[in-house]
Amino acid sequence: MELLFDAYYKPLVVWADTFLRDVNMAEDVVQDFFFSIWNNKVYLNFFPSTLASLLYVSVRNRCLNRMDKQDVFHHAVDLDHVDLAFEEYNENHDAIVSKVLDEIALLPERSRDVVNGVFVEGLKYREVAERYGISVSTVKTLLGLSVKKLRERLNEELFAGFLLFFCTRK
Template sequence: MNSFEENELYEKIQQGDTKAFEKLFKMYYGYLCNFATKIVEDDVAAEEIVQDFFVKFWERRSAISVESSLKNYLFRSVKNLCLNQIKHNNIKLQHAQTVIAESEASDFNDHYTEVDLAADIAKSIEELPEKRREIFRLSREEGLKYREIAEKLNISVKTVEAQMSLAIKYLRDKLKKYNTFLFFFFVSRAKNA
């Protein structure tokens, strides 16, 4: 097709001639798909790009201004859409890699740290002397107040306070490798007087 025939075809398309548009589509669709595939290296993505191009080309036909030849306009437009697709995919890939890296670095590490801390707390509590362990569990696991523990075990509130203080000090020393916040979250709730 020579440039005069292209210009004539383009003028008909601008006026809304669907047969002229179909002719242009059939003439260039295959070539444009092959061209796009070489750029994006994906047959399906290339076809989608070319199809989207033709849809937009038809929708904006009256506003489009073709400076050189229609053929050059078609190939240049598809090339630009392919490059935009590659940039978009690279941005999505970078974002996905960042999210994955952050997820692996924080979520799993925090989760494993919490699991390790919980296991170490349980082990450390088991290592407490029997009476101190019982007092600690009544306070932290059953939520009893110091006065209630004292009554239940028939000991003074001062003894409960002293034993709890020793238990927390022991656990703090034993678990000092962990983040202070996590330790206090698991062990050292507000004084239970």
């Protein structure tokens, strides 16, 4: 829970501020959100592939609920302000993807080929096996070893980014 808080608190406050336009209120919303996660032990049911979207959507919904209780016109969201937050998110996304691709490039050639085929190109195991003339079980073995190496080399945020950006695409 502490790692989750450390990794997501500041970005979620920035995200909440895009809606509320009040940093103190944004901090309150995010703190209440983390407190709720902790008290209800919701964190036990998180999946790495949906973690970021769950956090951002939950905070957005809490902000919208908070705004409903106030003067709606006073806190109307400026779309340029929201676009700026998405640009910041996209820059972070690009940096994470770049670092993950750099680590993939350091893998042995056959492992790199398998990882690129499955995660980057989105090929099925069978298709990767046919492309490189190896068995499907070899693809699975190389993929498992490669993911293990990536987990060891990448910090938790980057590995979560790897899971989020590559493993959930279909």
